[in-house]
Amino acid sequence: MASIILPANPSESRAGRFGVYGGRYVPETLMAALVELEREYEAAKADAAFQAELNALLADYAGRPTPLYFAKRLTEALGGGKIYLKREDLLHTGAHKINNALGQGLLARRMGKKRVIAETGAGQHGVATATVCALLGLECVVYMGDVDMERQDLNVKRMRLLGAEVRGVSSGSKTLKDAISEAMRDWVTNVRTTYYLLGSALGAHPYPTMVRDFHRCISREIKAQILKKEGKLPDAVVACVGGGSNAIGAFYEFIPERGVRLIGVEAGGRGAALGEHAARFRGGAPGVLQGTYSYVLQDDDGQIALTHSVSAGLDYASIGPEHAALHDSGRAEYVAQDDTAALDAVVKLARSEGILPALESAHAVAEALRIAPAMGAHEILVVNLSGRGDKDMGILARELKL
């Protein structure tokens, strides 16, 4: 087990720490910007006008609250617990990512930054950022790995249509990790004029906290909706975990509710060997990647491992630090579902409910298919359907021979 480097003065440096995880491991050039961002975010959080504008956009522009839908036919087919779907896939732009993009976009405008940069894996965060930049009149540059640009080509074209510049990244694995590195290089270079709109619950403080806060509405709504429909809390909440933004949003309000199982689903890829999957809690060890201390898939020499998943949004070597803490404390469970199970789940959900999930979200659906049959008919399972699968039609057509 790797040693952790603790803060000089732990009592004063706890902001942004989740257990031992999180923190700030960045080049010095970025520190002033991170401190400024933390200060501005705290001020915005306490500003009623900022919150009112964000809430109005979430309601009227993005489409919140999203429905909590009882998947009756799927439940009957499995013959176990009642399955509810939290329909983040119905949001404008097609995924939960718009919640955070709107929040941080308003923050960028409040800070007077005219240029916004972002990274994207599956393209959903890139599309959400390009959308918000169009809405707010901000310049937008999105970094995306070459591999991801090819497999999520539709989202590349959506971003361009929205006026964003998409810059391909050809280094390393040419996926999300490399897009984040390139976005950080841009930010280091243009930090005085540029806002980095990070799309997952990752990176240096305050990003993991801020991104989680902007997605908290997911679990807040689930709680109110399920109490209204069922008169009790769910027995389990299931969400897929790449960086972990939709999962932390779906889990957060349930963390104090000890009776609710929280299940994160990582990408099992196509095998258990290092490089064949993105299941950080199966093959990873604590380490530092891209600004934060968390579980990292790496070799014996501390070099970051390559990853594989059929879903670009889960294809990442590290995981948000709050998930690392929830894992170590045992409050949340983390499992993996492989490429085949995810593809199978897409078909099952499409044909039982007429809902086409994103390949990322299909990993959570696959876990629900596995555990629901063993649950009692009175038990409730909520799956966070983080995005819709239209963007994946190219992959699905090939993999499923449509």
Place this chain on the structure above:
Amino acid sequence: MPIGFAHKPGLVVYLTAGDPSLEGTQAIALAAIDAGADVIELGVPFSDPLADGPIIQRASERALARGTRLRDVLALAGQIRAARSEAGLVLFTYLNPILRYGLSRFVEDAVAAGADGVLVTDIIVEEAGEYLQEMERVGLAPIFLAAPTSPDERLQAIAAHSRGFVYAISRVGITGTQRSMTADARALVERIRRWTGPVGKGLPVVVGFGISNAEHVAQVAEFADAAVIGSAIVELIERVSSAEGPEAAPGAVERFIQGLRLKEAAPAR
């Protein structure tokens, strides 16, 4: 050998360890010392060097493709130290390889190899508690980066925790070459000097990122103790190794470094 800057202007030479090969880096380092480098910074190649521009990214990829590991870099440091005692030796690395190797084991092995200091690009002073304790325990100099964007209170903390020298980043950005020096560097060094003490007596301040030629070195010499040459040398090694073969690289680096001190200070732009 404590870190010092006997030559004027002082020169720090960065090399990515393992590019073109471990033996090649050793020969280049010795040639650089013989040409008058005061300090060698030995870069540990990392898979995700987010503070580095394309030149050092490519060098890191080549070194990793050859199988260069942290323990090899430590052994290389030992060989350079055994062959030359007069230059300072600093390990330049990202944090994760150290964490994986084990912090205590790393500092012990580094000092045993004859290294004088360590610079970790992604450690800031606030997160450095245990690192500083371990470095002090074995007597290694922790060197921190200072940036043009760092406010005075951060510079004060950076100066207070740095030993050997403070590494002032010449401009806002990543490593790489540039045509001309910006005004950022001089202003930053002047601010740092308030906490490091007077020129020649206090903690030295060196300037790096984008220093590419004799004119830049002469400009930096007007206000700093030394200049760091990184990407310009790594690019030279890349070019010469591919055109003439890796055995030509040490000679080319030696001539390049000799040429860096030939220029008189030109007026800063």
